Amino acid sequence: MTVKPTFPEAVTADPIFLADVRAGLSKSQKTLSPKYFYDEAGSELFEAITALPEYYPTRTEIGILDERGPEIAALLPKAVALVEFGSGSTAKLRCLLRHLPELSAYVPVDVSGDFLAAQAQTLRADFPNLAVEPVVADFTRPFALPDTVGMAPRAGFFPGSTVGNFEPAEAATLLDRFGEILGPDSLLVLGVDLVKDTPRLEAAYDDAAGVTAAFNMNLLKRINHELGGDFDLEAFRHRAVFNADASRIEMHLVSCKDQSVRIGGDSFPFREGETIHTESSYKYTLDSFRALAATAGWRSETVWTDADALFSVHILRRD
Template identity: 70%
Template sequence: MTIDPRLTDSSPAAPITENGLFLADVWDGLGASPKALPAKYFYDAAGSALFEEITVLPEYYPTRTELGILDARGPAIAALLPEGAALVEFGSGSTAKLRRLLRHLPGLSAYLPVDVSGEFLREQAETLRGDFPGLAVEPVVADFTRPFALPPGYGDQALAGFFPGSTIGNFEPNEAARLLDVFGRILGTGATLVLGVDLVKDRAVLEAAYDDAAGVTAAFNLNLLHRINRELDGAIDPDSFAHRAVFNEAASRIEMHLVSRRAQTVRVAGRSFSFREGESIHTENSYKYTLDGFRALAARAGWASVEAWTDADGLFSVHALRREG
C-alpha cells in the first residue's frame, strides 16, 4: 500500500478486520496523487438501492436499451448456445436480464450465477428456483475477476457465459482484456460469451446519463463518502464535495469524480488527508466502445466475434463471442 507522505511515522496501520481491505483501499486512494477510490465500494445497501433508481431514470439509457435488445434478439442469441449448456453469469446481481434470455432457452441444463455477495446470491438463486423449477441453479460465491472453480460435475459440460450491463466498461482496456481471458479459461475452448457493451455516442447524451437532473447519480457518488463515515470512522462532510461526470473523449470514457468545494482536511480512522479547492477523488470510469473497437479488444483476449446487435439508435450493443483455441 502506498503511504501518504503527509502522514507521520506514528500513523496507525490498517487493522485486519472485515473492513480492513476497505480501509486500506481508502487510505491508499486518498493518499495517492491524483486521488481515487475503487468503484466497487459504491455498492453497500444504500448504494445498491440508489443504483436501482438510476436504472429507471429517463436519462439513463443503458438498462432499458439492453433489455430491449435481449427481448428483440433473444431467439438469435439462444440459437448460438449449445443445447443442454450450463450458463455461467459473471457478477450476476439482479436476475432481470437473465430472465429475458431464459424464456428462449428451454434446453438450458443449469444456471451458475457468480458473485462475491453470498447472501444476496443465495436469495436470488432461491427465488429463481421457485420460478423455474426445471432449471438447476448452482450459485458460486467467488470474485469473478479472478480464476475460480466451477461446482463439481460442470467441468466437462458445454458452457456459455453471460456478462450483461456493460460492466466490462468499468475496467481499463488492458484489465478488460485480462478479464475476458479469465472468462475464457473458465468457460473453455469453443464456449460462447454474451455480454453488453456501451457504445460511443454524443457527449451530451453520455454526460446526462451520469449526471441526471434529479440528482440520483450525484447521491450515488456521494454515498461513497457517507459509507466511509459509517463504516470507517470517517469525518468527511459530503456537502463539501460536488459530483462531476465528464466524457473524456481522448480516453473514450465517462469519468465520475467527487470535487472538493474548498480547501479542507478530512479524517478516516485516525488519518488525515488534505484537499485543495477543486481537487477531486476519481471514483469511476465507464469506457465506451465502437463495435470494431470492442471486437479488437476481444480478439486480444482470445475471443472471436460471432455477432453483435444494437438498438435502432445505436446507443448500446450486445455481443456474442466464441472462445478460440
C-alpha cells in the same frame, strides 16, 4: 460558517476497505474504487438510477435481449451451462431463459452468498426444471465451476456493460480469465456501451433528479460510517464528464474548498477544485471492442445494437 461533523473512530473497520481508501487518497490524483459503491444504500440508489429517463443502458440492453433472445438462444448449444459473472437483477437473464428450455445449468457467480441464495431460491420457484448452481466468488479472480457442470458445453453471460468499468488492459485480462474458466470453444454473451454524443452520455451519469450524485456521495457517507471518516458532505459535489481522448465517462467528487479529511488516524488535504476519481466507464465502437476481445482470445461471432446504436450485445467465441 459550516461546522464540520465529527465521527467516532471506526471500531471494527474493514482493514481491506481502510487500506484501499488510504492508498487511493494518497495518490496525486485521488481515487476511490467503485466496488465500494455497493453497500445497502448504494445498491438501492443504483437500482433507482437504472429507472431514470436519462439512464439508457439498462432499458436499451433489456430491449435488445428481449427482441434478439431467440437468435441468441439459437447460437448457444441446446444443453449449455450458462455462467453469469457478477449476477445481479435477473431481469436480463429472464430475457434469455425463456428461450433456453434445455439449459443444463445456470451458474450465477457473485461475492454475496446471501444475495445468491435468495436469487437462486426465486429462480428455482419460477423455473422448477432449471438446475441453479450458485458460486460465491469474486469473478475478477480465478474460481472453479461446480462439478455438476461436468462436460456440458459452456457459455458466459456478462451483461450491463460492466466490462466498461475496467481499464482496457484490465478488461482484456478479465475476458481472458473468463475464457480460461469457460474453456475452449465456449461462447460469451456480453453487453457493451457504445460511443455517442457527449450530452447524452454525461446526462446518463448526472441526471436532473440528482440520483447519480447521491450514489456517488454515498461513498463518502460509507467511509464516514464504516471507517470513522469525517468527510463534510456539503463540501463536495458530484461531477461527471466525458473524456473523449480516453473514450470514457469519468465520475468525480470535487472539493468545494481547501480542507483536510481524517480517516483511520490519517489526514488527507484537499485543495479547492481537487477531485476524487471514483469511476470510469469506457465506451467502445463495435470495431474497438472486437479488437479488445481479440487480444484476449475471443473471436466475434455476431453483434446486435438498438435502432439508435446506443448499446450493443455481443456474442464472442473462445478460440
